[in-house]
Amino acid sequence: MKFNDSPVGIFDSGLGGLTVFKEIRKILPFEDLIYFGDTARVPYGNKSKETIIKYSSEILEFLTGRKVKIVVVACNTSSSLALDDLRKKAGVPVFGVIEPGAKKAVEVSSGGNIAVIGTSATIQSRAYSIAIHKEITFLNGDKSRRFNNGFKIIEKACPLFVPLVEEGFLNQEITKSVINHYLSSLIVEKPSCLVLGCTHYPMLKDLISAEIGGNTEIIDSGIETAEVVKNYLKKNGMLKVGAEKGGELFFVSDDIEKFKELGGKFLGRSMENVSLTDGDVIK
Amino acid sequence: MKFNDSPVGIFDSGLGGLTVFKEIRKILPFEDLIYFGDTARVPYGNKSKETIIKYSSEILEFLTGRKVKIVVVACNTSSSLALDDLRKKAGVPVFGVIEPGAKKAVEVSSGGNIAVIGTSATIQSRAYSIAIHKEITFLNGDKSRRFNNGFKIIEKACPLFVPLVEEGFLNQEITKSVINHYLSSLIVEKPSCLVLGCTHYPMLKDLISAEIGGNTEIIDSGIETAEVVKNYLKKNGMLKVGAEKGGELFFVSDDIEKFKELGGKFLGRSMENVSLTDGDVIK
Incomplete structure (x- = not known):
């Protein structure tokens, strides 16, 4: 198999990453996609950094063992706490959902306050604040001056949303x-x-939008991440060649039927090719 | 160390079992207690039977390795799905929370309907229905005739309570x-x-009671289980001898600080002696 034809690996602690999967599928219809949901150990949002790195590393190993050309960490908690570690180990490019979301936030904000919601672990890590400040520092001249000293980043954990x-x-x-x-x-x-700093939250987008009002733009990190992934593959000549519809494989660490049922709601269509891992990942 | 002086082992998927711990401590003030909370892999309530048996067995091994004289499965989900398996493996008596709760329900019910609430996994297992029917079969004569054919067991999963x-x-x-x-x-x-078929639910007892009304008696499986444990130890001459206040050790698989903070609310007092397991349990 040619390298370009290798699949894109995507993982999450459970179902939430399917909102990212959906956006990737939408703009990359020809790529083969492998999704891993760690349904035996979901949720990650209230676990420690050490545990999240351990679990994420096991999944990374599973995906690279399946010869993926890139890995998308479609989980904000894992992106917040394990990304640096995963990038060191991976041997292939690894994309998180934080940086693309932070970039878009800075882009659409005209120096106004930026709000971020997520799980306890994501918010405690302050990963979005750090990424937003980094992004502002990268901007030059007029653009970065839009963010004066009075500007605030407000982060809020919403543990009941998941x-x-x-x-x-x-x-x-x-x-x-x-x-x-x-x-x-x-x-x-x-x-x-x-x-929306958690991949489950796009499922509540309309209600959140109604609550927060029309003057606040809602940013779905999944959509931004899909764009980043597409641009990267294109720029590096890594897009799959051909015009055949891309294949899809789903792996879970627990309970296929429940994943199919709820996952169908996330994707808005029925799910095929879901397999249970045989204990290789869950050690 | 004499066998009588060995500690009582208690475990749960996380914090909930502390409501059982509290009841055991209340009526067995002299026993040494070891509690294990699987906070890295909580919750169990939405996992498969196979996964719950696997995790519970690992914890059983940890506790028996610490020479406990009995094990209390202070988790309804694990009691529902793993108890038979644990009893085969343990080498010491293993007590679940289902049977004591079911026994009490049959005792207080005068042939009326019995309601049970719990996690998805507990309710799907129908463990309470099975235990209640078994208990009624054990009754003889007039008592069992109280339960006529019209009597119902109503089971309801309440996944958001935890x-x-x-x-x-x-x-x-x-x-x-x-x-x-x-x-x-x-x-x-x-x-x-x-x-209350989940060890978290006693924390909501007053609100549940207000909702369901005064004619329905609320049964806390933890209280019933503590009674069963005490009676067993007494009957078998296994109570710890002496009048010194019993020691307490707590182990968790993740995040000591969070466990102490929330656990304190469960116990109604501050927590000491909490340790993190070193990966022996979480394989």
Whole structure:
């Protein structure tokens, strides 16, 4: 097999990364995609850095063992805490979801406040703040001056969003109340944009948008990451040649049927080719 | 060390089992207790039977390696799905939380309907229904005839209760709405009692009680399990001799600080002697 024809590897702690998978599939229809969801050990959002690095490294090994040409860490928690480590080990390019989301936030914000929501682990890591400041430093001249000293990055952990999505509470009054609970302290800061810093959150995008109001642009890191991946493959001559629809393989560490059922909601279509790993990944 | 002086081992997927620990401590003040919380892999409630047996067996090995005289599975999910397996392997008596809860439910119910709430895995296993039917079969004569053919066991999964408790939403309006959402279908069946089939749920006991009304007795499996353990140790001459306050050791597979902080809320006092396992358990 030619290198260009190798698959793109994508992983997440569970289902959430399917929102990234969906965006990648949308703009890269010919690529073969391998997705790994660590459903036996989900969620990562309340685990320690050491544990997240350990689990992510095991999955990386699984994917590189399947000769992927790049790896997309479609999990904000793992991107926040394990990315540097994974990049050192991988031997292939590794993309996270934080940098593309941070870049877009800086791009659309005209020096206004930036809000970021995510799991406890992502928010505690301050990965978005760091990436946003790095991005501003990279800008030159007028653009970087848009961000004066008064500008704020407001980060907020929303630990109940993932269980609500996994329970299928996508349009319930309870979900609206929880969104209001978490976001009310953000709204008073009038952010110019809000980064959905967890791959589950796009499933709540409409409710979040209704709560936060029309003046705040909502940024889906998954969409931005898909763009970055496409540009990288194109620029480096790594796009798959041919016009045949790309193949798809899904691997999970637990419970295929539940993954298919909920995953179908994430992708908006039924899922095929889901396999259970045989303990190679979950040591 | 004499066998009687050996510690009692207690484990859970995370924090919830501390409600059982607390009840055991209350009525067995002199016993040494070792608690293991699998915080790296919590929650168990949405995992498969195979995975739950695997994780539970690893913890059993850890506890028996520390020479415990009995093991209490202070986790309804693990009690539902792994207990038979653990009993075969253990070499010491193993107690689950299902049987004591089921026994109490049959005892207080005068042939009326029995409601059970728990995680998805516990409810799907139908472990409480099976245990309740077994208990009724054991009864003889008049007592068992109280349960006529019209009597129902109503089981309901409440997957959002654990994340709400872990987020500290113990008295919020949102929690009341979620309780109402899950319990409204139970209330119409006028159950004589409601079994809290998850060790997190006692933290929501007052709100659940307010929702379900005074005619339904609420059964905390933890309290019943503590009684069973005490009776067993007494009957078999296995109580620790002496009147010195029992020691306590806590082990977790991830994040000591978070465990101490939240665990303190569960126990209603600050926690000492918490250690991180060194990868012996989490393979």
